[in-house]
Amino acid sequence: MSESPGQRDNYILETLDISKHFGGVSAVDGLSISIPRRGVTSIVGPNGSGKSTLINLLSGTLPLDEGIVVIDGKRLRTIHAYETPDHSITRTFQEVRLFDQISVLDNILVVLTTRKFWAAVFERTNRQYRARAQEILEQVGMWEKRDALAMDLSYGQRKLLEIGRAMALNVNIYLLDEPFAGLFPQMLERVKVLLKGMREQGRTIIFVSHNMEIVREMADHLIVLDGGKLLLAGEVEDVLNQPEVISAYLGT
Amino acid sequence: MLNYFSRKERLIAFLLVAIVLIYIGWRSISSPEQAMQFGFNGLSVGAVYALMAIGFTLVYSTVWFFDLYYGAAAALGAYGVFYLRSQEWLGGQYQVNTPVVNIILALVVAGVAAWVLHAILYSRLRERVDPTTLRIVGGLLAIALGAYTGLVLTFPSHLHVTFGPVAALIVGVAAIWGLRLLFERLNGGRGHLAFQAIAVLIGAALAIYIGIFLVNSPGSKLYLSWAVSCLIAGTVGLALYRGLYVRMRQRSRSPLIMLVASLGILLALTACISIVFQSAPRPLPDPFGSVPWTIGGANIKGFNFFAIGVAIVGFLALLSVLKWTSFGRAVRAIGDDEEVARVVGINTTVIIAIVFFVGAAFAAMAGILSGHDTAIQPRMGLLLMLKGWIASVVGGIGNLYGAILGGFMLGLIEQFAIWDLAGEWKDVVAFGLLILFLSFWPRGLLPRK
């Protein structure tokens, strides 16, 4: 799926032959995908097809074994997790990973405050941060819960808070790993609204999901992985109607 | 953080080891007597560390946490011997045997026995025997065992009468069991009635012989006191597991919770020992006479050989149990995957409890050896515990071979280091070694695969 240089501007994120091996197993195997600038791209595939590994590789949570990632024109061989905000990337995790033993408000404020090491010591939580945090927490509907510990929230609220935390970081690319899993309808709608809002702001959203209903509704582009390799990519309905997709899911 | 060795690191490791070996070799050639002396001292101290490390590793490779109680277990073991023998060593001048301690220990033993009987016998015989009868019988047995413990502890000067026959019986049963297993092994894993008969005969003969020896020779009281101390320390370890760690394991996944709790136990027990026995150091007499033999220009005590022998025999015994018995298989399975072990029908709680018992008994033996070698004091366990911990980490976390290798290596390095440094720096050398190892080879010498 490598593109000619002229088309490159259309893609905010590309991977060139990236691989990741665990022991003898290739979780991601020479994968080359391109993700269009703006809009929502969904990554689907059966269990063990390497979706979460791909997200982990792109966010620097796992080191790349081979290959290059091109983010907005920057060619990177290694991605350090702490540099991802500089690359304008942030993410959520499949199993929700909040800062459990601090308050909901602090979970958001952590993301907003300065990255400058010594300046942080002298920085108090000012009104500007607080306002922004309130804005985000109201969007995810958790302003009333701001003083609760993150560990005391219900699963759905944790999921929402994690998405809110990612949103608080003002970046272009959001990698969301199973943002809809285990949510009940009201929460689901809320997440959908959030994602739509982000899309309208011109952000790029990449999400992994196994819920095809939502993929149909939300995604503009679809990437289907199977066995760590690219199976198909393109417009959602086109791809989903291909027989390969069905057979990948149902097994042979 | 934990990475496999890279080839470069392994090369550096080999080079370093080679340089150290060459250096030691050169020093040894230039002054062989001294080398002999240091080597033997090192191995002797290393045996203590190795026993400690084996205890740590056994527990760590099963439930993946370091039980710091073993520091206290070492002190308990050494002070147990002192407790049982003080009347004769010190005459009437210092009477430590107090009913309070005896009653507490008897209660602990009764409680543990009750639980073990319940967990093993009750679940096995429930369907065949009336549960109420089982409970009553089990309870009575536990009470009897507790009373017996009290008896043994109250009359330490008659240890050879009170505990001798029991020890002989235990040895006999262990011999029968071990021999049967050995014969089966030799016959390709298949049992035979003749083997059983031979094993029983040999075991019975051994038991009778040992029994007669133990009862008749008052000198045997020392060996018996070692056994009693190890059993007591092990029982306390089991009680702690059953009473505390089981619940903590259910509540929290954090390894630090249990580490801190066991640190608290270490703190409390150390202080208890100094309250009961006072904090001044006391010597334990050398059991084999203090006249050293001169071998190759070095003065070597018979006790040093004994310590090394105990470590090696203990290691081999544990290794063969782990390798060849179904108990050992269960232990290793739990270390691999506790949940699946439960699914395939292993009563994990009981098996882990036994592991805690054995580990603490090993630590107690280490304490006893160290006590006979130098002296005992209530805080001796703290440093021994740390050395055992270092040895198990340097040798390779969770690997029994690594534990014994690490133990002996640590002992040797400490001794050879003071050849050129002053003796008081040996603890620094030990911890320096640890930090060096953890920084460059976090998985230790023999990493668990």
Next chain:
Amino acid sequence: MEQHSSTTEIRPHTASEGMTLELRDVSVHFGAVAALQNVSLGVTTGELAAVMGPNGAGKSTVLKAIMGLAPVTGGQVFWRGAPLMAATHEIVKQGISFVPQGRRVFTHLSVSENLELGCLYLNDRAEQQRRLDSVLELFPVLYDKRRDMASQMSGGQQQMLALGRGLMANPEALLLDEPTLGLAPIIVKEVFEKVHEINEKLQTTIFVVEHNINGVLDIANRAYVLDKGRLVHSGTPQSVQETNILTDVFLGRLGGESEDEL
């Protein structure tokens, strides 16, 4: 895979009417998350029942609920008509073997040790040895590797080992959790054939949770489809294939709601 003469020592169980293993109205909650809601399903003696559904449908939870590894908050599991209340480590003695997901073999133990652990509770060396021989006969691939460490085997072999370990208990019912997950297609086929063979020859009741629909439907006698913690279909494999229920479930055309309590 070559055919084997079935002179194995594992005795076939006699068939009887009614469900041998049954979940009645079972609900499972992990904290506030409902993994199963009022699910009723079961398997009769000698049958092979398959539970299917997409990720997160609660398939594996069904088996975990039986084995006492998941917190059952409602309903009950019945085994031979009586409530199953034993502790996890005692269930295997009652004739139910569980082969967990992800080929969880004991990697630091040799193959034959792994197998022996399957019937460690017996305390009867001779019987253990007999069963070991018969299982090794059933799985020739394990016989060749019986002295190797389990960690040195390929994924397919490890799966066979896990199956063999389950069979060592001579179970009346075998619970298989995703036995083909992450295996290459050719191995998947082999695993299904083996499962079929166990079911046919040993008359072992099998309860299999599977995502590979096409493979499992060929060998199943009974099929259940779960979606979002609820049972959405039960019947014969034919009935599943005739309706579009699977495609609907997998491609999200079914609608329906999963619940998340606050």
Next chain:
Amino acid sequence: MMRPPGWQRITTVLRNPREALTLSRGNIELWANLLIILCALVFMVLKGATFAVTLGTVFGIWAMLSISLNLVVGYTGLLSVGHIGFFGLGAYTVAILTSTTAYENLRTGEIPTFGWPFFAALPVAVLVAGLVALLVGIAFNRFRDDIYVLVSFGFAIISFNVFLNFRALTRGAFGIHDVARPQIGNWVFDTELELMLVSLVLLAIVVGISWFIVSSSFGRVLKAIREDEQVAEVFGYRATHYKLAVWVISAMMTGLAGGMFSSWTTFIDPNSFILLESILLVSIVILGGLATIWGSLLGALAFVLLEEGMRFLPFLPQEYVGQARQVVLGVLLVVLMMFRPQGLVGRFKL
């Protein structure tokens, strides 16, 4: 603000006294606060003000120690058992720099004396502790959980051995006599009351610095790193740098406490810096509560009261007081780990 945890409960209880009777789980903080403060008051009344003043100095030193250790344990989740090393470094630096007693060692010849004033030596002590902490921290940064505990044990042992055996500087087991008392101009802080004053002023400084760090954005990042290092990195914070910084700051404040300690006793030897003291310190921090300054103050107060209170017990011979306190602390640790892993008023569970 620096309100004691459970403050809100006090106000609710005042409004609705019946709630005071229900000792529910949530009230443990309140009861711990009340009990310990009440004990302190009773103690003062019983023992008289003079004795309370001595106790105040000891309390100040232990409180400084536990607050600075809490910064590491409570805000980075790393259980350091080695802080006694930095305490000793601070103490020895001040002692060596201020002591004027000549000491002749047979091996090393005469050891030079410096005779600095206390307040000149104190910053040096802080710097020395910080510098050593920087080196140690770089080496320790890759460890965590149980291995971290082990290597921090190692640091405690190594530093103790250095104090004991580096005779050319520390005078070994003989210790250093005549450490200077604090002095400003001609005003020597010589009496117990004055010393308590200095101790409490230093404590106030430590509390202030801790509070400043903890309540800043920096503190929040630390807490996030403690909770999930990897996620904190995903949001652009380099966890190792933050952990190292707080480790060094904590060690510097521990060094400050050490300087105060050596000036208070005027004589130090290695026995004040044994591993056991470090374990006791850890148990104070855990007892009081992780990730709160107030908890550390409370823990230190409880610790000091425990020792003095035990002298009241008629059946306990005086020489066993230390041991009995150790038993109580050990048992408390076990109980806390079982039922309340965050400590009495803590904000973080291990």
